Amino acid sequence: MIDSLAAVGRAASPASLLDGLATISGPALKPVNVAAETSFSAALSSVSQNAVSALRNAEGLSLKALQGDMDTREVVDAVMSAEQTLQAAIAIRDKIVTAYLEVSRMAI
Amino acid sequence: MQPVNLFALASQQARWLSVRQTAVSSNIANANTPGYGTVDVEPFQAVLDQTRVAMRATHPQHIAVGATADALSVRQVDESRPLMPSGNTVVLEQELMKSGEVRRSMEMNTAIVKAFHRMLMMTTR
Amino acid sequence: MDPLISSLKVAASGLGAQSERLRVVSENLANAQSTGNFPGADPYQRKTITFTAELDRLSGARMVEVSAIANDRTAFPSEFQPGHEAADELGYVKMPNVNVLVEMADMREANRSYEANLQSIKQARELISMTIDLLRSQ
Numbered sequence: 001m002i003d004s005l006a007a008v009g010r011a012a013s014p015a016s017l018l019d020g021l022a023t024i025s026g027p028a029l030k031p032v033n034v035a036a037e038t039s040f041s042a043a044l045s046s047v048s049q050n051a052v053s054a055l056r057n058a059e060g061l062s063l064k065a066l067q068g069d070m071d072t073r074e075v076v077d078a079v080m081s082a083e084q085t086l087q088a089a090i091a092i093r094d095k096i097v098t099a100y101l102e103v104s105r106m107a108i
Numbered sequence: 109m110q111p112v113n114l115f116a117l118a119s120q121q122a123r124w125l126s127v128r129q130t131a132v133s134s135n136i137a138n139a140n141t142p143g144y145g146t147v148d149v150e151p152f153q154a155v156l157d158q159t160r161v162a163m164r165a166t167h168p169q170h171i172a173v174g175a176t177a178d179a180l181s182v183r184q185v186d187e188s189r190p191l192m193p194s195g196n197t198v199v200l201e202q203e204l205m206k207s208g209e210v211r212r213s214m215e216m217n218t219a220i221v222k223a224f225h226r227m228l229m230m231t232t233r
Numbered sequence: 234m235d236p237l238i239s240s241l242k243v244a245a246s247g248l249g250a251q252s253e254r255l256r257v258v259s260e261n262l263a264n265a266q267s268t269g270n271f272p273g274a275d276p277y278q279r280k281t282i283t284f285t286a287e288l289d290r291l292s293g294a295r296m297v298e299v300s301a302i303a304n305d306r307t308a309f310p311s312e313f314q315p316g317h318e319a320a321d322e323l324g325y326v327k328m329p330n331v332n333v334l335v336e337m338a339d340m341r342e343a344n345r346s347y348e349a350n351l352q353s354i355k356q357a358r359e360l361i362s363m364t365i366d367l368l369r370s371q
Contacts, residue, residue: 126236137247182293
């Protein structure tokens with residue numbers, strides 16, 4: 001777990017970053033094969049897909065939990081996982097926006 | 109099936125849980141009252157389906173009350189269990205168990221709402 | 234009325250009723266040996282307590298109230314104590330119709346009910362607290 005966190009910290013490329021994120025967030029993520037991804041936009045879309053699917057899963061399980069008996073740990077795990085991926089996706093989004101702004105400030 | 113708003117459902121369940129808590133408290137408080145029959149609320153699924161379980165009008169003590177006009181009513185439960193000589197049907201252990209269920213559900217409810225609210229706030233920052 | 238608040242009130246009424254019951258039991262126990270002062274006088278008469286349920290139509294809550302504290306009309310037992318100030322011409326003294334064992338059992342029951350009502354109040358309080366906590370940001 002700590003190794004994966006460290007790996008995310010010093011990720012050299014988006015692909016390895018996403019690998020790291022996938023290992024942290026655990027099995028709830030539907031793993032999209034990013035090992036061979038070289039296209040940045042493809043990597044980005046897979047991040048958002050992961051976040052969305054984790055959120056959907058969490059919402060579905062929460063609805064079931066509210067309506068009746070549901071395994072407590074399962075619901076909690078799903079919601080935590082959704083939060084993790086969402087946080088990661090937001091962090092990536094922020095980095096991208098900052099990078100874009102920096103680039104746009106570059107003198108031609 | 110149309111998509112259900114998570115927060116709306118959570119609010120409904122919270123309301124149902126608090127009415128159930130009132131029913132359980134009533135039972136515990138009246139555990140020694142002669143002639144008192146255990147009360148409870150209708151199951152949550154029935155409340156959601158908006159079906160009013162057919163009022164047993166033949167039961168002389170059937171009183172359907174609720175804070176709103178929806179299916180949330182505290183009604184007397186049909187007991188087939190043998191009564192105490194005093195006519196009291198409250199089993200304290202069962203009431204305490206129901207109380208525990210209410211608490212667990214409420215904790216889950218507030219935790220889920222908190223988490224999703226947090227996530228929502230994260231995205232709109 | 235907010236169902237959680239009404240639940241609090243119901244549990245509080247339960248506590249009050251059980252306290253009354255404990256008070257009556259203590260009174261009976263304390264006076265288990267209280268005879269009259271002169272020959273033929275009636276001793277302490279055992280008290281009984283009866284509860285009734287009050288329905289609050291708006292919330293569906295059933296609160297409990299003390300409907301009556303009455304005298305137990307069971308006959309007084311007689312003990313042979315010829316030197317007693319309340320002894321009649323045959324030497325018998327009328328004793329209170331209090332059975333200590335019955336009172337002790339009643340006291341235990343009252344305690345149990347009191348504890349259960351206390352739990353009920355604690356839970357209602359915590360549910361309210363949990364709900365308000367939703368607003369608290371971390």
